[in-house]
Amino acid sequence: MPKAAAPGDMIACPECDALLRAVPLGPTERARCPRCGSLLVSPRVRSFLQVVALAFTALILMMAAVFFPFLGIAAHGLSHESSVIEVALAFSDGWLAPLSVAVLAVIVGLPMLRFCAIIYVLWPLANGRPAWPKARAAFRLAEGLTPWSMAEIFIVGTAVALVKIGGLATISIGPAFWAFCGLVIVTTLKNAFMSRWSIWAALERS
Ligand SMILES: [Zn+2]
Structure with a gap:
């Protein structure tokens, strides 16, 4: 292990809650939990770049997911294809308007805000420059939005609905559906690469 850190510098394993002493790592070093082996701190500079690229x-996938046709439904000789934004706008003038605004915010707005905040925080750090102003506030915002980014739940919900409608109409899946699936995979990868601890540590230093 490299040199010891200050006594207050403790880090909790996100998997098994083991409380560990944090030590400063070089840009290419990684730290694993000695109890369960999960990755605590990934190599810094490369992981920042990976997270920026994934964000x-x-x-881009989110744009495709919103504007390309999501589902097509055909029954009794009639067919209709629509995108997420068209569906949301279809409800925008009735009493369901607040609901469609809320749905768009949760599925599209909040995740996009989160991706933008992460790019804003990590772009200068990944290039070895000092953090931009308000980077800490931006990263705190990105962390706070995590539980509200519900693209995954949207996909599961859609899949359940498809099984239910499947017997009544012919359903075709549009490119936006696959963009959403890609989005879920990319988001999961990004969360796996993103080490909160090393981002906070880099923000403290700059
Ligand atoms: Zn652990």
């Missing part, structure tokens, strides 16, 4: 990918 950009997620932003």
Whole structure:
């Protein structure tokens, strides 16, 4: 192990809650939990770049997921294809308007805000520059939004609905559905690469 850190510098394993003493690591070193082996601190600079790249990918996939046709439904010779944004706008002038705003915010707005905040925080750090102003506030915002980013739940809900409607109409899956699936995978990868501890540590230093 490299040199010891200050006594107050403790880090909790997110998997098994083991309380460990944090030590400063070089840019290419990684730290694993000695009890359960989960990754605590990943190699810093490369992981920041990976997270930025994944967040950009997620932003582009989100655009595709919102504007491309999501589902097509055909029954009795009639067919209709719509995108997520069309469905949301279809409800925008009735008493369901607040609901459609809330749904768009949770499925699209909050995840996009989170990706943008992460890019804002990590872009200068990944390039070895000092953090931009308000980077800590932006990262705290990104952390706070995590439980509210519900693209995954949306996909599961859609899959359940498809099984139910499947008997009544012919359903075709549009490119936006696959963009959403890609988004879920990219988001999971990004969360796996993102070491909160090393981002906070890098923000403290700059
Ligand atoms: Zn552990």
